[in-house]
Amino acid sequence: GAVVSQHPSRVICKSGTSVKIECRSLDFQATTMFWYRQFPKQSLMLMATSNEGSKATYEQGVEKDKFLINHASLTLSTLTVTSAHPEDSSFYICSAQRRPVRADTQYFGPGTRLTVL
Amino acid sequence: GESVGLHLPTLSVQEGDNSIINCAYSNSASDYFIWYKQESGKGPQFIIDIRSNMDKRQGQRVTVLLNKTVKHLSLQIAATQPGDSAVYFCAENWGNFGNEKLTFGTGTRLTIIP
Numbered sequence: 001g002a003v004v005s006q007h008p009s010r011v012i013c014k015s016g017t018s019v020k021i022e023c024r025s026l027d028f029q030a031t032t033m034f035w036y037r038q039f040p041k042q043s044l045m046l047m048a049t050s051n052e053g054s055k056a057t058y059e060q061g062v063e064k065d066k067f068l069i070n071h072a073s074l075t076l077s078t079l080t081v082t083s084a085h086p087e088d089s090s091f092y093i094c095s096a097q098r099r100p101v102r103a104d105t106q107y108f109g110p111g112t113r114l115t116v117l
Numbered sequence: 118g119e120s121v122g123l124h125l126p127t128l129s130v131q132e133g134d135n136s137i138i139n140c141a142y143s144n145s146a147s148d149y150f151i152w153y154k155q156e157s158g159k160g161p162q163f164i165i166d167i168r169s170n171m172d173k174r175q176g177q178r179v180t181v182l183l184n185k186t187v188k189h190l191s192l193q194i195a196a197t198q199p200g201d202s203a204v205y206f207c208a209e210n211w212g213n214f215g216n217e218k219l220t221f222g223t224g225t226r227l228t229i230i231p
Contacts, residue, residue, distance in 0.1 A: 043221040093160050103151045103166030
């Protein structure tokens, strides 16, 4: 199956700093990537949809100025958590959509555990 | 719908027995539904999907049932193995072509007892 990677897998940062998380589709081109957030023992919540070469579409309640998304190429999307606070601590998961668009062609990354002190 | 603040339901099953995991969805306009398996510290892994115009679909050791009348989805895992221990999520796909997105259900933690 297709492979999606995330980097870093874990990151600890101080409150007020910014953190960048990368999502890469390793063996296919993804015109669409998605960013999810998952709090402990909870479900995945879609944060935003990222299309290559255009602005991301954010879900209601997600601050676009706080969670900056850049999808500069067909294999890379980045999520930057700006001015991170302890409440931003979470498991961030990306997924990449491969064509043809089907239920089994959206591939998830392994996630990034963010801890804000 | 959202599940903020809820703890994951749990299900313990003896190895070799069958398990049934249930899910309620909210959007009657969803065009297909997916079951994912998530192991600890990893991203979701696709198991099986079913289109909204179907009521049953079978895969290898798994069967998904869809009841649109009551907006209910179930995943049956036959002859469970220790490797089946994980959290299972249902997800519904909806939206206009090119703007589809997934909404995940609460999730169920399945534990296989050796």
